Amino acid sequence: MIDIQLLSTPLDVQHCIDFVTSDAAGAVNVFIGTVRNSTKGKRVVRLEFEAYEAMALLEMKNIARRAMEKFQVLKIAIHHRVGTLQLGGAPVVIAVSAPHRHASFEACQYVIDTLKETVPIWKKEIFEDGEVWVAAHP
Amino acid sequence: MIDIQLLSTPLDVQHCIDFVTSDAAGAVNVFIGTVRNSTKGKRVVRLEFEAYEAMALLEMKNIARRAMEKFQVLKIAIHHRVGTLQLGGAPVVIAVSAPHRHASFEACQYVIDTLKETVPIWKKEIFEDGEVWVAAHP
Amino acid sequence: MKLTLLSFGIAKDITGQRFREWEMPDGAKVAGLRAQLARQYPILNELSALRIAVNSEYAGEDMALKEGDEVALIPPVSGG
């Protein structure tokens, strides 16, 4: 079972945990991305996330399905923000339940690593003196 | 900064996340142990956890300190239950914040793996027809 | 044939629009679209990478385009 959402409101970690919790699970691993106050020594004021929404939802579903095939896991929730985030806000929450703990860690790390490579979502970092689309240029 | 607790009341995941959250963090990894409904095919009714409390607290502090030395992490919370847990209850919650995600995963996995080897806490599984101290016998 | 061209992130800043119509000769492939875009927006070549998706799936250079396809310019993603 998977729960994939793109949201313009603050993410609810407990909602993701509740979704994956199961009597058959012995382990839940949760990854929360958070907005850091600096990148390469520059102070970040806020972030803006833009998504190709239809494709981002499809890609996140594909990643969750592949994680279910590759690892012994039970349920996966992936919630991602769009719009403006302040410092300390959470762009992404991933929760994975599994009978055993190692699978929960491996699957959760697989999901975030793959999400960062393939899901069409873009982050713009806003500094006091400018802004930049992350990773756009070499 | 570390927050180590042994508690006889339900663990509060959000409390652990709030403790480790920091403007300098880009990632939080959370591990939640949960009570499975079966072990080796036998239905589990409930669990009972007993601790050598003074030493368990010391060992958990040592593990958190070593994790801070080994990995680039910012804050660690480890909360562990004692007493009786029903199905779906959480014996342990570990939260780790880090500037980058891989360190948060590695440190969180190190903490739970080491905790299961060295922290003097014992789990008794109660079945419909008996009970057993986990791992006591070969 | 007429395509729908979507641009995101820095690609939207370069093409100036998130959503537009795009005209191509019948039988064109993804590689042909890429060449056409590079001529019209040479600055796209300065990106670390530019993937192209057709109807919400990443597409190879040899994929044939057809009337009504939704084609998206995907600069390096940075979600998470």
Next chain:
Amino acid sequence: MKLTLLSFGIAKDITGQRFREWEMPDGAKVAGLRAQLARQYPILNELSALRIAVNSEYAGEDMALKEGDEVALIPPVSGG
């Protein structure tokens, strides 16, 4: 000398008490305590492992015990 002996988990079931006083000759080491326990509670030898902690730290077999030490029997742990 008098020690305090703590037993946990299955070790408590075997010794019958979580907390008791334990008498040993002066100068005894952890190995000597272990031998004494094995004679008094032979069933302890059936455990997968039995570690001994002295004053809340795991202790090696050669560690000398002293009056008032808190010695704990640590059967295989199973927290988490």
